[in-house]
Amino acid sequence: MKSSAKIMYGLTIFLAAMAVIYIFATMHVDDKGSTPGLEWVGAVALVLSTGLTLMLGVYLHFTEVRVDVLPEDWEEAEVADKAGTLGFFSPSSIWPAAMAGAVGFLGFGIIYFHYWMIFVGAGILVFTVAKLNFQYGVPREKH
Incomplete structure (x- = not known):
């Protein structure tokens, strides 16, 4: 869980940097001297993606505080340590x-x-x- 939060925080930083670069890159002055303006679709998508990864990172960070050490975060863990019941799946449900x-x-x-x-x-x-x-x-x- 700790590694998942770090991955989401890293993606947040990357997407925030890409959003800033994208916004400034689309607002450049073209050859005729006019400014075409911001390209809204890509800018909004990058900003919303940044917010999404930040929310996921914060959620994973808060849940990591309340949960014991998971096998994914344990250096000497084996595959069998994660084995167990995954849930109940109805075999004959329509x-x-x-x-x-x-x-x-x-x-x-x-x-x-x-x-x-x-x-x-x-x-x-x-x-x-x-x-x-x-x-x-x-x-x-x-x-």
């Missing part, structure tokens, strides 16, 4: 496939800009996300 279909339907609605497809796709997506989250939390009927 809801991930249904969510993918809902995202596809919503995507087609956004692409073709049909309001009814957007509303129906968003509704189906909310429904399938709820069913995925609650599929093991809702008790079965007793009768």
Whole structure:
């Protein structure tokens, strides 16, 4: 975790430097003596990427303080030290496939800009996300 925070801080410094260089490079004076102005798309993308890596670095830094030493940060760690349960994955759940279909339907609605497809796709997506989250939390009927 400590190394991840350092990587994000390093990326933040790199992207901040590239943003400054990019902003000054796009505001140069051309051969005719006119200033074309700032190229906004690249400047905004670099500034937002800098903010994103800074947020990730701060998050990883704060979580590193609360967590014990991880095998990634231990010099003598072996592969078996990280082994363990990764989580519970439902083997027969239909809801991930249904969510993918809902995202596809919503995507087609956004692409073709049909309001009814957007509303129906968003509704189906909310429904399938709820069913995925609650599929093991809702008790079965007793009768």
